[in-house]
Amino acid sequence: MSDTSSPSLETESATGLIARLQEIAEQAPEDGITLAEFIEKLSERAFGVVLFALALPVCIPFLYGIPQVIAVPMLVLAGQMVAGFNEPWLPEKFAQRRLGKAGLTRMARWGKRWFGWMEALARPRLLFMSGPTGERVVGTFFCLFCASILVPLPLTNSAPGVAIVVASLGLITRDGILILLGTLWGLAWIAMLAIGGPALIYAIVDALRGLVGGGG
Template identity: 50%
Template sequence: MTNLASDTTSNTTTEDTLHKPSLIEAIEKLAEEAPQEGISLKELTHALGDQAFGAALFILALPCCIPFLYGVPQIVSLPMAAIAAQMVMGRKQPWLPSKFAERKISKEGLEKTAKGGRKYFGWVEKLSRPRLTFLTSSKLERVIGLVLMVFCLSILTPLPSTNTVPGFAVAMVSFGMLERDGLLTTGGLILGSAWIAILLTVGTAGIKLLLGLGG
């Protein structure tokens, strides 16, 4: 009987391990169980458990990936930049100042985030695997954090749909870091860098045009 109980416990533990929810599934469950008034960013990051920076950045970046979703991207962009800054400083766990930590995301916003995660990254979750792992090493984490800061701050650009591309870039990089997928991480860095280059080019051209009109 003792052996049978032991085997049953062992099998249950094995099944729990095998059926451990993925990050996207965890986000879906979080949205489903959230109260109607939503949850704070502090509650959101704590709910992610031990997945630290990658999970926090990924879940905060998801609303930014949704075209024409206004409000939520602007709420999460500065906290995202703060988390990326902590990567640069070499912190082991993300921390948000109370000003950011108490900001709330509504249940509706969470549900849209979960749907966006499944829609845009469900297939990535299936294909992603550890590869080129040196690109996701702790030695490069500070450099990646610095680049992500720029991506996150660009979301605040006051132009239509400017949250979508950098949102995808941050989500790709953070998901790649979680899965130790250097290829996915690099793809996100390239996408975000191209976006920043476009913003700078358009911004420079706009300034020159205004100066020309003023002259």
């Protein structure tokens, strides 16, 4: 739908969302599913739910391919939030992009491991941040975060991906604290990227690889 009236509030509880993602991954055929099929299987067509789910694989460090497939459709959806659409809608060229079964499985596992506890603790607070005006403001920041995912540098998907996941979870549960935390995290990353540039990003990557490899 392309209705541009005031956006609907994210009133659906996040409880069970990660479990639903696991179910989608388990039931997906080996060649995966399209973005349109993925959104349809989520059942709840709300911006917070869809962006939470789409941003999960973007959070995974050094995962190449999926973030690039998802980032532009996420940017389109964030723009719809700003414009005041009632529900997410993807043009056909984006809706037919495919998510592989392996990527869906990894996404569900990552979500359960890193965000399951946050899902359990979320509760309604600072409700003005998840209202119609608040949702449009958040959508503006999401546009910026999605654009940064497209920067062809290592780790430029993970940090903004985490920001979108946390803030989206806040929209779903109407938890203004989570919306604020996610937004501030994303803005801090954008500032670091703007000030430090590629040299800082590669220095962080080298440090992480040194830790994984035992240092040296």
